[in-house]
């Protein structure tokens with residue numbers, strides 16, 4: 670598997686994704702734990718140097734994706750969605 674979590678559609682922000690060529694497994698960790706050395710931690714470190722972090726994060730929030738996107742975990746993005754819904 671390669672590419673930005675195997676997205677099937679083409680988005681221009683994807684062309685600049687820092688995770689292209691990285692192991693996609695670390696972006697879908699079994700645990701949301703971001704403890705040092707964890708898969709989520711490794712994925713988020715890659716995201717933090719990604720030039721399209723915000724576009725990616727917004728995309729994942731809007732779609733309710735699982736895994737690490739835009740340096741956030743699925744639980745973090747669910748919180749953002751809940752906060753936006755509660756407004």
Ligand code: SF4
Pocket residue numbers: 673686687688689696715716717719720721722723725726737738739740
């Ligand atoms: S923010 Fe992270 S998951 Fe999103 S495109 Fe960049 S490296 Fe990939």
